[in-house]
Amino acid sequence: MRLLALLASLVVGGKIALGDTPPLNITALSSRDGYSVLECWQLLSPPVNYLSAVNYALGNTTVATWSRIEPRTTVGEAWAPHVQLSVVLNGLIRITAPAPGCGSTSVPTLCPRNGLASGPRPSEAVAYLMPGTALSSVLIAADLKASSTLAGHFTEFPSDEATILVQIPFVGDKAPTHMILHDGPCM
Numbered sequence: 191m192r193l194l195a196l197l198a199s200l201v202v203g204g205k206i207a208l209g210d211t212p213p214l215n216i217t218a219l220s221s222r223d224g225y226s227v228l229e230c231w232q233l234l235s236p237p238v239n240y241l242s243a244v245n246y247a248l249g250n251t252t253v254a255t256w257s258r259i260e261p262r263t264t265v266g267e268a269w270a271p272h273v274q275l276s277v278v279l280n281g282l283i284r285i286t287a288p289a290p291g292c293g294s295t296s297v298p299t300l301c302p303r304n305g306l307a308s309g310p311r312p313s314e315a316v317a318y319l320m321p322g323t324a325l326s327s328v329l330i331a332a333d334l335k336a337s338s339t340l341a342g343h344f345t346e347f348p349s350d351e352a353t354i355l356v357q358i359p360f361v362g363d364k365a366p367t368h369m370i371l372h373d374g375p376c377m
């Protein structure tokens with residue numbers, strides 16, 4: 191880790207040209223005013239050239255899990271169990287955030303009382319995650335239940351094939367440093 195950091199600072203400090211290497215954008219589930227929202231994050235870690243590749247540090251991670259979800263599964267309202275990177279290897283995930291509110295599919299007991307909201311309810315956005323491109327197959331899930339107290343996200347696995355995911359939690363639930371490019375998933 192130290193060596194990589196040193197290498198990174200040497201490369202960045204030494205201004206070795208990285209050409210037009212663009213910053214990395216990843217669709218994320220985040221929490222805003224108590225609601226889960228979809229955002230397009232641009233990671234702030236600078237690209238670094240080594241081992242014949244352009245490399246972007248994502249952060250320190252813990253135990254990775256390979257998960258298989260049966261075809262046509264509707265999970266319903268959910269929250270990120272940890273701040274984690276999810277990579278979709280097969281199938282399809284449809285995510286709506288915030289989870290559709292009271293009066294539609296949500297269980298009445300989950301409906302927030304008006305007084306609890308610290309801001310307006312964000313408008314719903316939908317993301318489809320699937321293999322195909324780097325952008326379509328990777329998600330950072332950071333909407334912990336402790337932060338999305340009014341509504342989480344709504345998850346479905348609508349494909350006819352099982353969905354296969356690799357889930358990689360970050361140490362200390364620490365998301366990679368980033369800026370928000372826009373609301374909704376990265377396009």
Ligand SMILES: *[C@@H]1O[C@H](CO)[C@@H](O)[C@H](O)[C@H]1NC(C)=O
Binds near residue numbers: 212214215232371
């Ligand atoms: C990330 O988004 C920015 C702004 O839209 C864009 O210029 C850049 O090319 C994107 N990065 C990649 C790897 O596509």
Ligand SMILES: *[C@@H]1O[C@H](CO)[C@@H](O)[C@H](O)[C@H]1NC(C)=O
Binds near residue numbers: 191248249250
């Ligand atoms: C990763 O862990 C190392 C060793 O504990 C630490 O020096 C480094 O700052 C951590 N990186 C991040 C992004 O948290």
